[in-house]
Amino acid sequence: MPLQCPMPQFDFDVITLGHGSGGLLTHRLLQSGVFDLFKNEILNQQHDGAYLLLNGKTAFSTDSYVISPIFFPGGNIGDVAINGTVNDLAMCGAAAKYLSLSFILEEGLSMNEFWEVLVSIKNAAEKAGITIVTGDTKVVEKGKGDKIFINTSGIGTLHPKANIHHQNIEAGDVIVISGNIATHGIAIMSIRKGLEFETNIVSDTNNLNHTVLSLIDRFGIDIKFLRDPTRGGVASVLNEVAELCQLGFYLDQKLLPIHEQVEGACEMLGLDPLYVANEGIFLAIVKKEIAEDFLNVLKKDRNGTNAAIIGEVTQEHAGKVIMKSRIGGKRIVNYLPGEQLPRIC
Amino acid sequence: MKYLSEYRDPELVETFIKELHRITTKPWTLMEICGGQTHSLVKNGLLDMLPSHITMVHGPGCPVCVTSVSVIDEAIYLAEQPGTILCSFGDMLRVPGSSKSLLQAKAEGADIRILYSPLEAVQLAKENPDKQVVFFAVGFETTAPANALSIVHADRQGINNYSILASHVLVPPAMEAILGDEENKIDAFLAAGHVCTIMGIEEYFPVAEKYRCPIVVTGFEPVDLLQGILMAVQQLESNEYKVENQYARSVQREGNRLAQNTISEVFTVSDRIWRGIGNIPQSGYEVNERYKNFNARIRFNIDLPSAEENKECISGDIMKGLKKPMQCPNFGTKCTPEHPLGAPMVSSEGACAAYYHYANATLSI
Numbered sequence: 001m002p003l004q005c006p007m008p009q010f011d012f013d014v015i016t017l018g019h020g021s022g023g024l025l026t027h028r029l030l031q032s033g034v035f036d037l038f039k040n041e042i043l044n045q046q047h048d049g050a051y052l053l054l055n056g057k058t059a060f061s062t063d064s065y066v067i068s069p070i071f072f073p074g075g076n077i078g079d080v081a082i083n084g085t086v087n088d089l090a091m092c093g094a095a096a097k098y099l100s101l102s103f104i105l106e107e108g109l110s111m112n113e114f115w116e117v118l119v120s121i122k123n124a125a126e127k128a129g130i131t132i133v134t135g136d137t138k139v140v141e142k143g144k145g146d147k148i149f150i151n152t153s154g155i156g157t158l159h160p161k162a163n164i165h166h167q168n169i170e171a172g173d174v175i176v177i178s179g180n181i182a183t184h185g186i187a188i189m190s191i192r193k194g195l196e197f198e199t200n201i202v203s204d205t206n207n208l209n210h211t212v213l214s215l216i217d218r219f220g221i222d223i224k225f226l227r228d229p230t231r232g233g234v235a236s237v238l239n240e241v242a243e244l245c246q247l248g249f250y251l252d253q254k255l256l257p258i259h260e261q262v263e264g265a266c267e268m269l270g271l272d273p274l275y276v277a278n279e280g281i282f283l284a285i286v287k288k289e290i291a292e293d294f295l296n297v298l299k300k301d302r303n304g305t306n307a308a309i310i311g312e313v314t315q316e317h318a319g320k321v322i323m324k325s326r327i328g329g330k331r332i333v334n335y336l337p338g339e340q341l342p343r344i345c
Numbered sequence: 346m347k348y349l350s351e352y353r354d355p356e357l358v359e360t361f362i363k364e365l366h367r368i369t370t371k372p373w374t375l376m377e378i379c380g381g382q383t384h385s386l387v388k389n390g391l392l393d394m395l396p397s398h399i400t401m402v403h404g405p406g407c408p409v410c411v412t413s414v415s416v417i418d419e420a421i422y423l424a425e426q427p428g429t430i431l432c433s434f435g436d437m438l439r440v441p442g443s444s445k446s447l448l449q450a451k452a453e454g455a456d457i458r459i460l461y462s463p464l465e466a467v468q469l470a471k472e473n474p475d476k477q478v479v480f481f482a483v484g485f486e487t488t489a490p491a492n493a494l495s496i497v498h499a500d501r502q503g504i505n506n507y508s509i510l511a512s513h514v515l516v517p518p519a520m521e522a523i524l525g526d527e528e529n530k531i532d533a534f535l536a537a538g539h540v541c542t543i544m545g546i547e548e549y550f551p552v553a554e555k556y557r558c559p560i561v562v563t564g565f566e567p568v569d570l571l572q573g574i575l576m577a578v579q580q581l582e583s584n585e586y587k588v589e590n591q592y593a594r595s596v597q598r599e600g601n602r603l604a605q606n607t608i609s610e611v612f613t614v615s616d617r618i619w620r621g622i623g624n625i626p627q628s629g630y631e632v633n634e635r636y637k638n639f640n641a642r643i644r645f646n647i648d649l650p651s652a653e654e655n656k657e658c659i660s661g662d663i664m665k666g667l668k669k670p671m672q673c674p675n676f677g678t679k680c681t682p683e684h685p686l687g688a689p690m691v692s693s694e695g696a697c698a699a700y701y702h703y704a705n706a707t708l709s710i
Contacts, residue, residue, distance in 0.1 A: 267349065270693060327358040327567045329390015331703040 005122070007115045008032040015109040020139025030137065033115070037122055042098075042133040050133035052098055054157055059094035061085055062153035070117065070147050072188045074202030078120035080279060081150040083207045084230065086128045089154050090209040091226040091282060093162025093216055096128065096154040101135040106145035117148060128207035130154065159213055161220035166244040168224040171315040174291035175249060176284045177257065178211070178298060179204060179306045181234055185276035186262045189269065197268070201261050204280030211303040212282065219294055225285040228278070235274035235333045237283060238321045248317030251333065254326045257306045275336045285313065352566030353389075361571035362394050365578060369396045373581050374530050375574060376523070376666045378516060379537035380407030380694025381565050387699040389567045399578065402530070402666035403699075405519050405619065406537050408484045408512075409436050409692035410660060413618040414652040416512045417442035422649060423479050423510060423641060424455040430473065432466040433481040434488075435459045439682075439691040443652035463495035463509070470499065470507035479641045482509040487539045489513050489630055490604035493611035496632070496639045508641040511631050514617055516540050517548050518628035523665050524556040531666055533559040533577040535570070538592035543608075545600025549588045557586045564592040611636050620654060620688060621661025658687030663696055670697040677701060 011028060018025040035043060042050045063084050070077040082099070089096040101121065105114065125132055187203040190196065208228065216223055229237040234256075242249045258273055266273045280303065286294050291309060298304035311323075321333040377383055383403040386392055392401060405411050421442050424431035431447070438448040438459065451457040460466055463480045470478035482492040492509060499507040516537060523529060536549060541562045553560045559580035563573030573591040580587060590596055608630070617629025632640035641647070657675055662668040670676050670689070680686040682701060689695035 325389045326353050327355045327389055327391075329392075329394055331388055331390045334702045 005037065005115075005119050007112065008036070010111045013111055015105045015107060015111070015114060015139055017107050017139050017141065020105065020137060026137065033118055034135065034137075037118055038125070038132045040131050040133070042131065050098065052133065052155070054097070054155065056160075057158040058155060059089050059092040059158055060153070060155045061088040061092070062151065063088060065150045065152070066146065067188065068146050069188075069191060070113070072191055072203055073200075074187055075205045076117055076120050077148060077150060078117035079124045079205045081152050082121055082124035082128060082130070083205050083279065085152040085154040086130060087208045087228045087282070089156050090212040091164070091228055092158065093164045093212075093226070094156040094158045095209055095213055096130045097156040098133045098154065099125065099130050100151075100153045101132050102151040103135075103137045104145055104149040105137065105139045106147050107139055107142040109147050114148070124207065128209055130156075159216045162216050163221045164223065164226050166225055166241055168221070169241070169245045169247060169285050169313055170224075171247055171313050172288050173224055173285050173313040174288050174309055175238075175251070175311040175313065176286060176291065176295060176298070177234065177281060177308055177310050178208070178284070178304045179281040180257045180259045180262065181229075181278060181281065182262050182266060182273035182276035183259060184279040185233070186265045188277075190265065197265065199261050199265060201259065201265070204278070206280035206303060208280065208282055208303055211298070211301045214301075215284075215294065215298065218297060219286065219290055222287040222290045223284060223294070224287065226282055228282045230279060231277050232336055233273070233275040233277060234283065235272070235321065236336055238333070239335050241285075242321050243319045246318045248314040248319070249311060249321045250314050250317070251311035251321065251323040253323050255308055255310045257308045274333060288312075349566065352564070352568040354568060357568045358394075358571060361568065361575055365399070365571070365575055366396045368575075368582055369398045369578055370582060372398045372400070373532045373578060374400045374402060374666070375533045375535060375577055376402045376404045376531045377535040377563070377570070378404040378406040378520070379539070379565070380410065380692065380696065380699075381539070382406070382535060382537070382563065382570060383696050384694060384699045384703075385565050385567065386570060387703045391567055391570060392704075395574070399574065401574075402669070403663065403696035404523070404534075404666060405622065405664035406485065406516065406540075407664075407689065407692050407694040407696070408488070408514060409440055410664060410688040410695045411514055411619040411622070412437070412440065412483055412512050412688065413620045414441075414443050414654050415618065415649065416510070417447070418444075418649055418652050419642070419647050420481050420510055421445065421447060421450045421455075422647060423645060424450050424457050426477070426645065428475070429477045429479060430456045430458060430469060431479050431481060432458045432460045432463075432469065434461075434483060436691070436693045437481060437483055439685065440688045441655070441685055463492050464498065467495050467499050467502075467504060467507055470504050471502070474506060476506060477644075478507050480507075480509045482511045482513065485514055485516055485537070485540050486544045486608070487537075487542075489612065490543060490601075490607045493607045496611050496636050497607065499639060500636065505638070508639045508644045509632065510641040511612070511629075512617075513612065513630035514619065515614070515628050515630070517552055518625050519619070519622075520552055521556075522622065522625050522628075524552070524558060526665055528667055529665075531558070532581055533561070535563040535573045535577065536560050538562060538564040538569070538595055541590075541592065541596045541600065543601050543604045545598055546588055546590055546596065547598065553586050553588050559586045560588045562588070562590045562592050562596050564595070619664075621658065621664055623661070655686045660687040660689050660697075663689060670700040673697070
């Protein structure tokens with residue numbers, strides 16, 4: 001049950017430039033909006049930086065979140081700002097432990113909306129088991145931002161059995177996806193102005209760290225590579241990795257898991273689901289011998305119920321992603337040039 | 346998915362492929378008109394499954410590709426007028442004009458919005474009475490009824506800050522231009538299913554008759570395309586040249602009368618310059634005299650010098666079926682989706698884009 005926090009009494013109904021001045025308004029906003037909500041030993045020191053204690057090899061990652069609209073079916077920018085960075089660390093084989101949290105707020109953002117985002121951040125952080133230890137808040141003039149931009153950076157130690165690197169990938173390895181593709185991107189598009197269409201698709205944004213770390217614990221170095229195919233979708237990630245390891249990736253279209261409504265929306269909008277953004281899924285490249293076991297274990301996890309083996313790594317077509325179409329033809333799956341734009345007819 | 350999975354059925358595909366192999370005795374060159382068909386052929390890997398005797402060449406049915414540089418320049422000019430909102434379908438934005446694309450103009454500060462329907466543009470005009478809202482009305486006969494309807498709606502509601510920049514093109518005159526070209530190699534056409542859904546099939550009878558060329562109105566899914574190809578090859582093998590309708594689940598002989606009436610209410614047939622091909626007489630729609638107040642060219646008194654096309658782009662030869670994208674020396678090198686020389690490389694229906702995305706020249710799959 002997610003935490004429901006009553007909104008504290010703020011001086012204003014909306015964010016003003018004064019809230020970013022560093023003066024009294026900033027102080028009040030941070031006291032009741034941030035320090036009280038996220039309170040923990042490190043944050044409570046209210047110093048300019050956080051003192052951390054980490055043991056062993058450490059992963060560090062940062063990401064900025066600029067989603068429009070900030071609220072969408074299945075979550076809001078706050079959930080994604082936490083889950084995104086937690087998941088980036090998980091893909092390195094690390095358990096995110098500490099997070100920084102910075103806001104760039106647009107003048108005029110309603111306090112209700114800001115509070116709702118803050119509460120989502122708190123819930124997502126608790127669920128992922130991470131602590132927010134430092135942060136910053138700036139306010140820009142109206143028209144100079146888009147309600148709210150968030151940056152989070154995360155740090156955490158590597159699982160002792162983790163060895164995630166593209167150099168580990170070999171021909172014969174198997175490509176697994178942990179869930180339905182394109183769900184998050186279509187959930188956001190379904191409510192974007194000018195595109196609104198009726199659907200009950202909700203974003204799959206979620207923390208993947210617990211799922212991934214328990215898989216690493218069990219399968220260790222037989223998990224060669226992990227990546228969450230967020231922006232640019234599955235196709236872009238696979239292209240990057242194929243190029244890095246100079247091997248071919250061979251996908252089978254009929255094995256790609258996709259929700260029927262998402263597939264329908266992609267057909268209607270003229271989008272290729274392989275390029276649509278995801279949030280709560282990951283790609284794993286694993287040793288062939290463990291692939292079935294890996295899939296069975298993953299499918300029992302709530303983040304993996306729709307997991308599937310979608311292809312294999314090959315010696316031929318080095319650096320390319322090839323897909324066998326549903327009807328048996330073959331085609332190349334290329335990088336996405338620029339943004340996917342809706343088509344004419 | 347209902348009405349889609351049936352037309353992507355691997356067993357049916359195999360049946361059609363086998364039948365095509367069985368009946369094809371001579372080399373035939375077929376042109377699919379519509380860019381949507383081109384993409385489906387390439388994306389599904391169908392081209393490699395066809396008998397080697399059958400060559401598919403890719404036609405001009407990509408509205409983005411055939412829109413001339415001068416019209417793109419007009420759109421950019423309008424977008425850069427203060428107090429103006431230019432609305433466009435998404436895939437026009439990357440097409441290069443003579444100095445820049447709409448996407449570049451947008452990055453420089455022009456108010457350009459991507460819409461799915463011209464009726465949204467009318468709504469936008471209503472919500473922004475202090476702005477001029479212009480819809481970039483591009484497309485074949487398929488998008489013409491909705492664009493015409495937007496003017497009828499705006500007129501009815503007394504909205505006087507709405508206009509369109511019309512760049513409509515028509516299929517039959519383009520087919521005649523291709524068939525009449527002395528270098529023409531096309532033996533049969535797959536006509537565009539969606540265009541015929543609006544216009545019907547009757548206007549193709551004289552074309553088939555005059556050039557003794559089979560025309561099969563065809564859909565967009567793998568089974569549609571293979572059946573269309575099979576019907577065309579059957580005609581060619583038996584020396585026939587009829588107009589046939591493969592896409593009967595959508596296309597009726599007379600088309601959609603209501604949509605046609607809306608078109609003739611607002612538009613008049615006019616000459617149109619096609620990118621890479623040149624002027625084709627009576628091959629486009631322009632806003633008619635009655636609704637001239639909704640014609641952005643008149644409202645903004647546009648008078649730009651006509652722009653030269655990039656000479657390095659061979660899009661004309663590609664859209665006339667004389668060359669394949671990979672025969673262009675600049676394909677994938679000087680011309681890429683990020684830095685296009687011409688529209689077929691950036692439109693979601695462009696032939697060059699299809700080959701670039703799904704069948705890279707360096708790869709023999």
